[in-house]
Structures are given as C-alpha cells and as structure tokens.
Amino acid sequence: MRLFSYLAVAFFWLLHWLPLPVLAFLGQGLGELLHLLARQRRHVVDVNLRLCFPELDAAARRRLARAHFRALGRSLLERGLLWWASAERLKGIVRFEGLEHLRTLVEAGTPVMMLSPHFLGLDMGGARIAMEFDSVSVYARQKNPVFDRLLYHGRSRFGDQLLLSRQDGVRGTVKAMKAGRPFYYLPDLDYGRKETIFVPFFGVPAATITGVSRLSRLARAAVVPCVTRQLPGGRGYVVELGVPLPDFPTEDAEADTLRINQWIESVVRTMPEQYYWVHRRFKTRPPGEKRPY
Numbered sequence: 001m002r003l004f005s006y007l008a009v010a011f012f013w014l015l016h017w018l019p020l021p022v023l024a025f026l027g028q029g030l031g032e033l034l035h036l037l038a039r040q041r042r043h044v045v046d047v048n049l050r051l052c053f054p055e056l057d058a059a060a061r062r063r064l065a066r067a068h069f070r071a072l073g074r075s076l077l078e079r080g081l082l083w084w085a086s087a088e089r090l091k092g093i094v095r096f097e098g099l100e101h102l103r104t105l106v107e108a109g110t111p112v113m114m115l116s117p118h119f120l121g122l123d124m125g126g127a128r129i130a131m132e133f134d135s136v137s138v139y140a141r142q143k144n145p146v147f148d149r150l151l152y153h154g155r156s157r158f159g160d161q162l163l164l165s166r167q168d169g170v171r172g173t174v175k176a177m178k179a180g181r182p183f184y185y186l187p188d189l190d191y192g193r194k195e196t197i198f199v200p201f202f203g204v205p206a207a208t209i210t211g212v213s214r215l216s217r218l219a220r221a222a223v224v225p226c227v228t229r230q231l232p233g234g235r236g237y238v239v240e241l242g243v244p245l246p247d248f249p250t251e252d253a254e255a256d257t258l259r260i261n262q263w264i265e266s267v268v269r270t271m272p273e274q275y276y277w278v279h280r281r282f283k284t285r286p287p288g289e290k291r292p293y
Contacts, residue, residue, distance in 0.1 A: 002145075002146060005144055005146035005147065006146060009146060009147075009150065012077075012079065012080035012083070013080060013083075013084060015077055015080050016080035016081050016083070016084050016085055019234075020078075020081075020093060020234045020235075020236060021233065021234030021235075022234070023074075023077055023078055023081075023234065024074050024078070024233070024234030025234065026077055027070075027073040027074030027075070027076065027077035027078060028070040028071075028073055028074055029073065030073035030076065030077055031066075031069040031070035031071065031072050031073025031074065032066070032069065032070060032073070033073075034069050034072065034073060035065065035066055035069035035070075038069075041278045042065065042069075043293065044277070044278055044279070044280055044293055045065050045068060045069070045277040045278055046061065046065060047282075047292050047293055048277045048279075048280075048281060048282070049061045049064055049065060049277065051202065051204050051282060051292065052201075052202035052203075052204065052268075053202075053272070064272060064273060065277075067273035068272075068273045068274075068275075068277050068278075070273075071120050071230055071273050071274050072120060072278065074120070074230060075120040075121065075123075075124075075230065078124070079123065079154070081093065081124075082123055082124065082127050082154040083150055083153060083154045083157075087131055087158060090124075090127060090128060090131070091128070091131065092236070093124070093236040093237060094124050094125065094127070094128040094228075094236060094237045094238070094239060095236065095237075095238050095239070096128070096238070096239050096241065097238055097239070097240045097241065098240060098241035098242060098243075099132070099239075099241055101224060101241050101242060101243050101244070102114070102129075102133070102182065102224055102226075102241050103132075105182075105222050105224070105244070106133060106180065106182060109180060110221070110222050111177035111178050111180075111219040111220060111221035111222070112177065112182040112183065112221055112222050112224055113177065113182070113183045113185050113212065113215060113216050113219070113221045113222070113223045113224065114129070114135075114182055114183060114184050114185060114224050114226040114241075115185060115187065115212060115223050115224065115225050115226055115245075115260065115263075116184055116185060116186055116226045116227070116228075117186070117187065117188045117227065117264045117267065117268075117275075118186060118188055118189065118275065118276035118279065119227060119228055119229070119230075119267075119271070119274050119275055119276065120230055120274045120275075120276065121228030121229060121230045121237045121239075121274065122186070122228055122276075123154065123155075124228055124230075124237045124239075125226065125227075125228030125237065125239040126155065126184050127154065127155075127157075127158060128237075128239055129182075129184065129226075129239065130155075130157075130158040130159050130161055131158045131159065133159070133181075133182055134159045134160040134161065134162075134180075134181055135159075135161055135162070135181050135182050135183065135184050136161075136162040136163075136164065136172075136173060136176035136177065136181040136182070136183050136184070137155065137161070137162075137163060137164070137183070137184040137185075138163075138164055138165065138166055138173075138185075138186070139151075139152065139155060139163040139164065139165060140165070140166065141165070162176055162181060164176075170211075170214070170215060170218065173215060173219075174215060174218045174219045177215075177219040177221050178219055182224075183215070183219075183221070184226070185211065185212065185215070187208075187209060187211060187212050187260060187264075188201075188208070188261075188264055188281075189279060189281070190206070190207050190279070190280060190281050190282070190283050190284050191207070191209060192207065192284055193207065193284055195209055195210070195211075196208055196209050196210070196284070197210060197253075197254055197257060198286055199254065199257050199258045199261055200258065200261065201261045201264070201265060201281065202265055202268075204282055205285075205286055205289075206261065206281060206282055207284035208257050208260075208261060209257075210253045210254075210256070210257050212249070212256065212257065212260050213248075213249040213250075213253040213256035213257060213260075214249075214253060216248065216249045217249045222244035222245075223244055223245045223248050223249075224241055224242060224243075224244050224245075225240075225241070225242035225245070225263065225267075226239065226240070226241055226242075227239075227240045227267055228240070229271060229274065230271075230274055245259075245263075280293050
C-alpha cells in the first residue's frame with residue numbers, strides 16, 4: 001500500500017512540471033474515467049443533484065454530473081502544483097478579485113473569518129491566501145500517512161500558517177483571530193448530529209454546523225465571503241473576496257446558519273459543476289427519515 005502511495009506521489013511530481021492547459025486537459029480526462037469507474041461516488045453525486053436540482057431532467061443532471069467529474073479530475077491532478085510549484089508560478093495561476101477587502105480589515109486589526117465553502121478550487125485559494133497572510137485553518141488528518149504529510153506540507157509551505165484540528169476546540173481559533181490571523185473556515189460538510197442543526201440547503205434539511213455564527217460572535221469577527229473559481233481552458237483560478245456580511249452575526253444562530261446556507265446555494269448556482277458533490281451532504285437525517293444514499 002505504501003509503495004503504491006509513493007508511486008502516486010512520483011506521478012504527481014512529474015505532472016506538476018506540465019503547462020497548466022495540458023495538466024487541465026489530462027485532469028478532465030481523469031474525471032471522465034472517474035465518472036465511468038467510481039460507481040459509488042457517482043451514485044452520491046447523482047443523489048445530490050437529484051435532491052438539489054429537481055427542476056432538471058435526468059439528461060441535464062447526467063451532463064452536470066459529468067461536468068462535475070471533469071472539474072474534480074482537474075482539481076486532483078493540479079494538486080501537485082500546491083505541493084511543489086514555486087510561489088511565483090502559483091501567483092501566475094491563482095489571481096485575486098477583492099483582495100483589498102480582506103487586507104483593509106487585517107491591517108485595521110479586525111478579527112476576520114473567511115467564509116470558504118467546498119468548491120473544488122478551495123485548496124488553490126487557501127495556498128494563494130497563505131502567500132499574503134499568516135492565517136489559521138482547521139486540518140483533518142488523513143488515514144494515508146504519505147498523503148497526510150503531503151497535504152500538511154501543501155497547507156503550511158507558505159508563510160507562518162497555524163493549522164488546528166477539530167479537537168482543538170474553539171478557543172485556539174478565536175485566540176488566533178483576535179491575534180490578527182484571518183481564519184479560513186469551511187462551514188458546509190455533514191459532520192453528523194453533534195453541534196449541528198437542520199436547516200434547508202437547496203430546500204432539503206441539512207445537518208449544518210453553527211460555527212460561522214458562534215465563532216464570529218465570540219471573536220467579534222467580520223465574516224468575508226471567499227470563493228475560489230476554477231477557470232475554463234486551463235486558465236487557472238480566481239479567488240473572489242467580498243465585503244463583510246452586513247449585520248452578522250445576530251443573536252439567532254439558526255437564522256444566521258440559514259443565511260449562510262442560502263448564500264452558499266446562490267454561489268453554487270453560478271458554477272454548479274464545481275461544488276463538492278461527491279460528499280454525502282445529506283447523510284445525517286432528521287429522526288425517522290431515511291438516508292437518501
């Protein structure tokens with residue numbers, strides 16, 4: 001198993017030397033292969049799209065699923081760039097829109113939470129932000145030790161990044177934000193019933209953590225929308241940073257969480273193929289309701 005992992009790493013290292021358009025083309029081909037062979041994940045994607053886009057007919061959902069796997073394949077093959085490409089090359093691949101919104105807040109000493117949903121360019125955006133700011137983020141250890149080291153290296157190779165585990169609790173995160181580290185926060189996975197509430201996502205009750213509301217209130221942090229888009233034709237990525245959410249947080253964590261889900265949904269509709277549909281977003285169900293997968 002470990003030999004296979006090292007061979008895969010060598011494959012990624014060789015690929016990262018390729019021009020980005022060539023790498024993107026190969027990644028799309030890998031995505032087509034995954035769509036054909038990864039039956040279990042294809043089923044998850046199909047269920048998610050059926051639940052979230054009931055207005056689409058079966059043929060339209062199949063086209064969207066294939067587009068998603070092509071984008072997913074790209075994100076997988078281009079990951080080697082995060083591990084070995086120079087800072088100069090990555091700066092040419094990933095550009096910013098709205099960086100001034102984040103920089104103004106950080107320079108003013110305002111605690112900041114970057115609201116970063118699970119789009120496929122997520123890690124590219126995180127690496128690019130790390131070149132500009134010493135940030136804090138949550139790191140989940142991987143079962144494969146070879147890839148765990150690589151993923152950790154990719155998250156920490158630029159600047160002075162603070163990587164916390166979910167087990168570290170909220171104290172370290174709040175302390176880091178108050179000390180001037182913007183928090184790269186991913187709010188939209190299904191973590192089970194613990195510390196979650198059911199709020200609609202595309203009209204479907206979804207187990208959702210209330211961390212955006214809770215942590216921003218504790219740190220008195222501005223919440224800045226942060227979305228990374230994968231551009232077509234191997235033209236790289238763009239990190240879009242918005243103005244802080246107005247009147248956020250409130251005293252109503254459920255209303256805040258619904259607002260975040262509605263915002264994520266609005267962005268997903270602008271690039272539906274790039275959301276992380278291979279995740280079983282609706283696996284945790286309200287009592288008495290069957291899992292859809």
